[in-house]
Amino acid sequence: MSSEERRDSLADQAAAWIPPWQRPTPAAESPSGDPGSDPPPEVPDPSEVPAAPAGGTGETLGDAAGEGTGQGGTAAQGAERPDPAERGAERPDPAAQGAGQAETAAQDAVAGVPTKQPAGRRRAAPAPAPAPELDDAELRGALEAILLVVDEPVSELTLAQVLEQPAERIGPMLDEIAAGYTAAGHGFELRRAAGGWRLYTRPEYATYVERFVLDGQSVRLTQAALETLAVVAYKQPVTRSRISAIRGVNCDGVIRTLVSRGLVEECGTEPDSGAFLYRTTTMFLEKLGLNSVHDLPPLAPFLPDDVEELADATR
Structure with missing residues (x-):
């Protein structure tokens, strides 16, 4: 076969090549009766195929083959991707979804089911109603x-x-x-x-x-306890050493008794010596029926007339 005949044969084959997407769909049954068999390829008439230009047969064949391969790959990829129309059909319609949510909320309201509100639109809890004013x-x-x-x-x-x-x-x-x-x-x-x-x-x-x-059940404070309690009431806050100096005797035991009875309590320490300070309690005011220590009676009427002489004698 000469080179010219070989070129004409390749040009005929390239012109007769049909892309896959233009090929006819195989029928359910082939003419031979076997299901799924491909029909015989159609051979185009050589007289209808235009002749390839001389000198460009190989290039035309390569371009046709490459174009067919690229378009064939593109067609295959397009066949694997879902159809845009099918993707739109799979997505839920916003209007239909909103209508469904509204219908569900209406059913919950009828059934008494509390509905959840968005975080931004959630209502605050109602404030408690004020108590009615009494007459x-x-x-x-x-x-x-x-x-x-x-x-x-x-x-x-x-x-x-x-x-x-x-x-x-x-x-x-x-x-x-x-x-x-x-x-x-x-x-x-x-x-x-x-x-x-x-x-x-x-x-x-x-x-x-x-x-x-109180008949037969009274528990009275001793004279020493009453004196100590009076010193604490009028001199509070006061230390134990100051109480002992005023009374002239040690008062540690009496202070412990008054603290255990709930009539006297500690209220800090003295800044200079660090000694504990004592004062009367609320129970003391309650027992005496006083509102504050300022309601205590003044001491002047109970002091002796020669109190200044006695004070000078003790110095």
Whole structure:
């Protein structure tokens, strides 16, 4: 075969080559009756195939083969990728999804199921409703009921918090209750003591109360304890050495007794010597029915007339 005939044969083959995407789809059954067999390739008519230009047969063949290979690879990759229409069908429709969520929320609302709100739009918990304000009669009764069961003086602020009422109403109402008891001549009275309020028996009925409560059961403080307690009450805060210097005797044991009874307590140390300081307690004010130590009676009427001479003699 001559070189010209070889060129014509290669040009015919290149012109007769059909890309894979243009090839006819095989039928379910081949003409021979075997399912899945490929039909015989169609051979184009040589008269219809245009002749390749001389001198460019090899180049044309290479370009055709390369183009066919590249397009064939592209077609294969395109066959593996999902169709954009199919990808759009797989994605949920935002409108349909929103409608479904709205329908689910409506069903939960009917069934009584609480729905979750977004974090940015979540509502704060509602503030508790304020307590209703009591009228004067109800407030008076509530205060009297509490004061009957307390075992120590209770402050106005505590009463206001318990009753959930303004503190400015508690003080005037307590004063009114105390004035009412005094005007009615009851055997008890309401008065301030140790920074709070408490019911007490009236002094004129003290002998009857003492006969009922303390008959055969009274525990009295000794004379030394009473003297020491008086020094602490009028000189507080005071050290034990100062108390002993005033009384002229050692008072360590008496101080321990008063501390154990809850009438005296430690309240720090003296900066110079480091000795413990002592003062009276709230129980002391409660037992004496005093609101503060400033209500203690003055000492001047109880001092002897020659107190200055006695002070000079002891120096």
